[in-house]
Amino acid sequence: AQSVTQLDSHVSVSEGTPVLLRCNYSSSYSPSLFWYVQHPNKGLQLLLKYTSAATLVKGINGFEAEFKKSETSFHLTKPSAHMSDAAEYFCVVSDQGDYKLSFGAGTTVTVRA
């Protein structure tokens, strides 16, 4: 069985400063890991995914995440936050080959001007 813990329910940053969203996972097998973003009243958009290739994964809109097996972590970062990054972010895990996704509780990001 797999599960995800997002360590921060809310993150507030100033525009132009780095963003760090923390995610720890547990998985019985080799995991697939994803980050999704949900803007207000919108659907979920895939930011990036890890599927046992390179441990540093680059996604859209300047986001990237690093898979660290020893720490069971998959933290999401962005060097410089934009106002448009204000949204809710979900870390998601699945066992490879399994259709079931386990969603974290979400991290709400606010960006101050």
Next chain:
Amino acid sequence: DAGVIQSPRHEVTEMGQEVTLRCKPISGHNSLFWYRQTMMRGLELLIYFNNNVPIDDSGMPEDRFSAKMPNASFSTLKIQPSEPRDSAVYFCASSSTGLGYTFGSGTRLTVV
């Protein structure tokens, strides 16, 4: 690619009425999922179809909920009769490899 298309975007209905939510997956995707999102419970998987066949419906709350996928390009989620506690955002998602799903924009259902 138009993505996963859901309709309607918003639905307001009275308790006891039947509600039908619709989804058109991405062409070529063979897996389709219905999710429900609420503040209290987050995102919950309701049902999973593979090649139009329901594989896992263990998340369907009760007999008032039913889902069909008559062909590869269309699925419905029906609630009959609807209750206020069914108010939520319902998402449809599709996938071809399981390596990341594409979600629709959702249907915001309000049952009064």
